[in-house]
Amino acid sequence: MVHYILHYFDCYGRAEPVRMMFMLSDVEYTDQRFAFKDWPLIKNAHPFIFGQSPVLEVDGKLLAQSNAINRYVANKYGFAGKDDWEKAIVDSLADLHHDYFTKVRPFYGVACKYWDGNFDELLKTNFLPERDIFMGIMSRFIEENETKSGWLVGDSLTFADLLLFNHVLIFKNWVPDLVDQFPKIRQHRDKLKNHPKMADYLSKRPHSIQ
Ligand SMILES: N[C@@H](CCC(=O)N[C@@H](CS)C(=O)NCC(=O)O)C(=O)O
Incomplete structure (x- = not known):
């Protein structure tokens, strides 16, 4: 089974559509949230390869950019369009x-x-x-x-x-x-x-x- 970790602030923002796709597909994932006040301390460290969030970790591989993440998850679970x-x-x-x-x-x-x-x-x-x-x-x-x-x-x-x-x-x-x-x-x-x-x-x- 693929192990997903979604890294994002403790809010909806750019990560919520991904959370919703996982939820609608009954896919287990780790919803790794962090506080706004902690961002300056973690921004330039693993897993934030672009110094931004969200980042989706897929079996240890890192994917940044919310729409790239959306598209990846959508393609896997049927939310990308039919053709x-x-x-x-x-x-x-x-x-x-x-x-x-x-x-x-x-x-x-x-x-x-x-x-x-x-x-x-x-x-x-x-x-x-x-x-x-x-x-x-x-x-x-x-x-x-x-x-x-x-x-x-x-x-x-x-x-x-x-x-x-x-x-x-x-x-x-x-x-x-x-x-x-x-x-x-x-x-x-x-x-x-x-x-x-x-x-x-x-x-x-x-x-x-x-
Ligand atoms: N185009 C990027 C933008 C990412 C972005 O700006 N994320 C914000 C949070 S919504 C962020 O990480 N802000 C803190 C920073 O840039 O230092 C995406 O869609 O993922």
């Missing part, structure tokens, strides 16, 4: 999510209290305009795929769905009306929230706001 075309579309949505997350970092950093800044101002000038673009695109994918499955791509859940879901759950903490004007995103979120395994997982996972 080459679906896989390419899933990857494109993961890249879009990455770009979006990079764009809203000024707001995210203030929301997490990583740095000082005007929360209300950044919400208005940074987060909300990017949110509207991102959620608009995601809504279109869900709508176009609605008769097939209600997932973003094809007829089954992929890691692109988990990236969107994780984002929605986290940012709702700071933006309570995050998805009020996006019915397709609410529908997608509820579909995942009501998935029996997911509902159980969400009720038991360690609490975090980010």
